[in-house]
Amino acid sequence: MSQPLEGGEILDALRARGLLTDDQLRLTMAEAQRSHVRAEEALIVSGAFPEADLLKWLAAHHRTQFVSTEKLSRANVDRQLLRMVPRQLAQRLGVCPILWKQSSGTLAVVAPAATAALEEQVRASSGAQRVQVLIARPAAVRAAIAKHYDGDARAFVPLVGERARKKKRASAAETGSFGALGDANSIPLDGFEDIDDFGFGGGAQGFGGGAQGFAGGATPAFGAGAGFGASPDFAAPAAKPAPAPPPGPPPPSPESTPLVISAPDIMAGLAIGGTDSSPGEARAPSSHPPEAMASEREAYLDMLHVMVTLIERDRKELKDHSVEVARLTGELCDRLGIRGEARHGIVIAAYIHDIGKSGNYHLTALNVSRYEGHRAQAQRSYGTPGRLFGGTKIPKVTLETLDHLYERWDGTGFPGKLAGKDIPLGARIVAIAETFADLTGHDKNPYRRVLQPAEAVNAVQGFAETVFDPSLCRLLKELAMGDLQKKLLADRRTVLLVDPDPDETTVLDIRLSSAGYDVQVARDARDALQRVREADIDAIVSEVELDGGSGFDLLRQIQGTGRSCPVLFVTTRGDRESVNQGFALGAADYLMKPASPEVVVAKVRQLLSKGAGRGIQGSLSEMALPDVVQVLGNGRKTGKLTVRSRAGSGEIHFREGHVWDSSFGSHRGEEAFYALMRIREGEFALDPTLSPGARLIEAPTETLLLEAMRRIDEG
Known part of the structure; x- marks a missing residue:
């Protein structure tokens, strides 16, 4: 089955109250599938609900206020306010900041729905003490992001139109702050164009004009007494004050101000920096610009x-285990909105978490929780990385993460028997990332076999709470599903590195992997030739001086197999005769060592810039077949999808997503x-690589999937 419709719970709520008919539901679902939009947007576009009526109902449902599309289209948001919520996070969460109340530290954002998880993520990322979510149409939120973050002045034109905007301005000028809606739950955002500083009204009057702030006129101010009161407090967020600097190493930049992350969804009070800083401790801003600090990190x-x-x-x-743990840790941090020094310190812990831990067992949080031998060894060695690095200028969050890696959510772990959110978030992230990497990386785990990502997610979820x-278990599942989607949509190529020197291949392996290539390594000509025969190798980067034959011999043998595979020599042999021999044999290029890894990667990218991408395999336990079809359709992919099961094998052919x-x-x-x-x-x-022949299926992909789901539901 395809993934649940985002915002689908609203349809259930409307149906339960008798506000949505069967016909309206079908139209809404069809629109959502066709346009890949949230349920709220589909309700408006399909005509099931006028925007004004739906926004009023949603505001009451979420117990907040709403902003109409027309009014939101005229908002001018200060650039300093946008910096509180990074664009990437705003895009992912579907939110746009619109207002800052400095006296209470309250940030107002527009979003299609108001949930505690959303508020918490925005709060942790922005550093605001409180977040208020105002309801807006999903398409209007996307337009606001495009307008304010990307500078697209015409982002709202498809939604409101130039004539409608002029008509609304004239109406607003006559009727005051509410325009056409005239509803006390609506947030009036008139008059933005005239503001020189920041706000949603005139000068110090804030939102609606008049001393009442948000509502304007005689209407009570929005949230009076609870955060959004009189508007003089609303202004562009000032730069955070610089408290007294702590002793020790240079503090981070303002961009890296300690976050207050109360995970699971986000994190609170995580101060990072030198070893003398502590969570929540006041710290001075760095003299280095944020860009320089980010580059150094x-x-x-x-x-x-x-x-x-x-x-x-x-x-x-366990080769490359810690590198994979660090990658997963970084992705989890990114999804949680953890950035700057906080992210830096947690990822460092992921890289070094196994250093110095000697013994017979591999100590993951899951292994330690299940086996007494692992637990005893972990109790002896858990503090080793901290002792090794404690005298260095390593971030304190790194040490906290390492020290509490074996705490348990239920409070029965060690060394502090911390429970729930009292466990440092870094420790919770690295613990789950390491366990997942252990389960999917090799067969010496508790299940005695390499698990598929979906199986590993289920195993981890079995120990949630x-x-x-x-x-974090739920977030891990989203990441695992996202990784498979990326592979389906990517054009993965495989590069074979052939060199007897591990130091030479290690850096190239890292650079090519980071550039999106699958990398294999061979140490001699025989191993390399065997890999070419057994695997789909797209390009070879080889030394000439090899055991078991030279690189030139390898090139001849590859050509003898009938395989078409470009060979790039990166070698210590640089005499003219060798260079000429290499090109005469058909080498794609010839570079002398030491060659910059970036140059080699660029050469490989140039060689592989044309042609179809490499295939991808997966399990239906990782992603249901309708989801695979939908991903390939949205990605406009061409090729053959082969499905194998106990019931038999079948094929689905695609051309540009159809x-x-x-x-x-x-x-x-x-x-x-x-x-x-x-x-x-x-x-x-x-x-x-397959190009389909005659077209036998004319129906659009979305129609096919809807009909398939209908047939399945009917048995």
Whole structure:
């Protein structure tokens, strides 16, 4: 089945109150599937509800106020306010900041729905003491983001139109602050164009004009006595004051002000920096600009990445384990809105969490919670990384994360027997990231086999509220699903590195992987040739001086297999004769060592810039088949999707996202497609090299999926 409709609970609530008929529901669902929009937007576009009526109902449902599209289109939002909620986070959450009340530290944002989780994420990211969510149409929120963050002055034109905007301005000038709606739950946003500083009214009068602030005239101010009162408090958010600097290393920039993250959804009170700082401690801003600080952090993590990769290259099944834990940790931090020094310190902990822990067992939070031997070893060694790095200028959040890695959500862990949100968020993140990496990386885990991502997510969720933060478990599931979608939409290519020197291949491996390539490594010519015969290799980067034959011999042998695979030599052999020999044999390029990794990656990218992408395989336990079809359709992919199950094998052919043909057993065309959609267990593989022939299915992809779901529901 496809993923649940975002905002679908609103449809259920409207139906329960008898406000939405069966016909309106069908029209709304069809519009949502066709346009890939939230339920609220589909209700408006399908004509089931006028915007004004729906916004009023939603405001009452969420116990807040609303802002009409026309009024929101005239808002002018101060740039300082936008910095409180980074654009990437605003886009992901579907929110746009519109107002800041400095006296109470309250930030007002517009969004299609008001939830506690949303408020918490915005609060933690912005540093505001309180967040108030005002309801707006989903398309209007997207337009507000485009207008204020991206500078698109015409973002609202498709929604309100130039003539409608002029008519509304004239009406507002005659009737006061409410325009056409005249509803006390509506937030009047007239008069933005005339504001020189910040606000949604005239000068110090704030939203509506007059001393009442938001509502204007005689209407009571919005939220009076509870945060949004008289409007003189509303102004552009001032730069955070600079408290007295702590002793020790240079403090971070204002961009890295300590966050207050009360996870699971976001985090509170996480001060990061030198070893002398502590959570919530006052800190002075850095003299370095935020861009310089971010660049330094990125360079530091790059260095750590290379160092840990070298350290772990002989760890057998745990090779690259800590690098994968750091990657997952970084993604979880990004999804939580943790940035700057906070993110930096937590990711450092992910890289070094295993350093110095000797013993027979691999100590993950899950292993330690289940096995007494693991627990005993962990109790002896959990503080080792902290002791090793405690005398350095390492962020305190890093040490906190490492020290509390084996705490449990239910309070039965160690060393502090902390429970729930009392456990540092960094420790909760790294614990779940490491466990997931352990379950999917090798077979020496509690399940004695490598788990598929969906299986690993289910395993982790089985320990939610005992070992792991339940909200982080849910977020991990979203990330695992997102990773598979990225693979489906990506054009992954495989590059084979052939060099006897691990130091040479390590850095290139890292750079090519970061550039989006799958990388394999061979140490000699025999191993390289075997890999070319067994795997789909798109390009080879090889040394000439190899064991088991030279790179030139390898090139000849590859050509003898009939494979078409460009070979780039990166070698210590730089005499003219060798260079000429390489090109004469058909080498794509020839570089002398030491060659910049960035140059090599650029050469590889140039060689592979044309042609179809590499295929991808997956399990239907990771992503249901209708979801796979929807992802390929939205991504406008071309190729053949093969499905294998106990019931048999079938195919779905795509051209630029359209379902072109399908076959399954004796079925062909639409009937084969509908039969395949019933499969729940099995594997799928996408071959993007196939170009479909004659089109046998004319129906749009969305129509096919809706009909498949109808047939499944009817049994």
